Amino acid sequence: MDATTLYSLIKSYSNLDETQICVLHKPKPKTPCIDNPCPTPSQTNVIDFDKVKSIFCQINNQSQLASVDCITHKDNHFLFVEIKSNKNFLSHQLKNSNAETEDDEIIKNKVVGYNLKKKISDSIHICNEISESTNVFESIPCIYVLVTDTNTIEDPAQRLLANMNILAYNSIDIIKLTKLNKLLRENLESLGYTNRYVKCSHFDDYIKNLSEKK
Numbered sequence: 001m002d003a004t005t006l007y008s009l010i011k012s013y014s015n016l017d018e019t020q021i022c023v024l025h026k027p028k029p030k031t032p033c034i035d036n037p038c039p040t041p042s043q044t045n046v047i048d049f050d051k052v053k054s055i056f057c058q059i060n061n062q063s064q065l066a067s068v069d070c071i072t073h074k075d076n077h078f079l080f081v082e083i084k085s086n087k088n089f090l091s092h093q094l095k096n097s098n099a100e101t102e103d104d105e106i107i108k109n110k111v112v113g114y115n116l117k118k119k120i121s122d123s124i125h126i127c128n129e130i131s132e133s134t135n136v137f138e139s140i141p142c143i144y145v146l147v148t149d150t151n152t153i154e155d156p157a158q159r160l161l162a163n164m165n166i167l168a169y170n171s172i173d174i175i176k177l178t179k180l181n182k183l184l185r186e187n188l189e190s191l192g193y194t195n196r197y198v199k200c201s202h203f204d205d206y207i208k209n210l211s212e213k214k
Contacts, residue, residue, distance in 0.1 A: 003078040003140050006131055007047070010071065013130050014052045018045040021147055021203060024069055025083045040201045046070040046081060049123060056126050065122040066115065068144075074210045078142045080123055082116065083200075084184075086150040090176055103176060111183045117191055120144055144195040145206075146188060152181055152197045 001009075011018070022041040053067035068080040089110060128136050153174075181197070188195040198206050 001131060001133070001136060001139065003073040003076045006078060006127065006136060006140060007071065007073040010052060010127065010130055011047055014047065014055050016047055016051055019048055019070075020044060021046060021070065021081065021083055021200060024048060025085065025147075025149070025200065042200065042203050044072060044204050044207050046072040049080075049126075053122070053126060056130065060129075065126065066118040067126065068119050068123045071123075072207065074207050076141060077210055078127075078137070078140050079145050079207075080120055080142060081145045081147055082114075082119060083147050084114065086148045086177065086180060088149075090150070090173065090180065104179065107176065107180050107183060111180070111187055114187070116144075116146075116187055120191060120193060142193065143210075144188060144191065144193045145203075146184060146195070146197045147200050147203055148184075148197070149200050150177055152199055153178055 020042045021044070022038045024046070047070055049067050049071045050069060052071075053065055057064050069083045070081045072079045072081060124137060124142075128134065185197055188197060196206065
């Protein structure tokens with residue numbers, strides 16, 4: 001089985017229409033960013049994997065599993081995609097905090113709370129069950145992609161460049177963003193899967209440029 005076949009199998013199993021990350025990304029409850037409006041809406045087709053999970057659990061009469069937000073594919077790469085609103089988190093949940101140590105703890109707890117490991121492991125389990133395989137990804141390269149709505153800077157040397165575009169961040173503290181990005185990257189790397197961390201406006205280009213080579 002290849003990535004295209006698996007994707008088609010999951011789409012058929014769930015009977016879901018394809019959508020885009022801008023529709024699934026809801027910085028505010030029930031408010032897709034595409035309605036804000038999104039300045040550069042993604043055109044890449046994805047399947048809402050949260051809905052696939054719900055359908056799978058209902059059919060198999062089991063308690064709710066965790067899952068990534070959506071899936072897509074390119075050539076023989078199968079992509080698990082998680083969408084997070086860094087902008088909303090940094091501009092609201094840290095908005096009234098002035099203590100650096102307090103901020104660091106809030107950021108750390110936020111990243112841990114995402115529980116990315118369970119989301120990817122449960123999602124792989126669902127794919128294995130739907131494909132009736134013990135390990136469908138033994139022959140299909142999979143990539144865990146974390147998509148967010150801010151630049152994915154981590155190196156402090158990039159702060160100056162980011163600060164030149166500070167208005168685009170709606171007063172987000174670049175130092176806090178840098179710390180959040182660093183922890184998110186470390187979390188992804190610790191999972192043991194090929195991964196990428198990209199800004200939502202760069203998602204289409206990332207998919208477009210993804211080749212058979214890892």
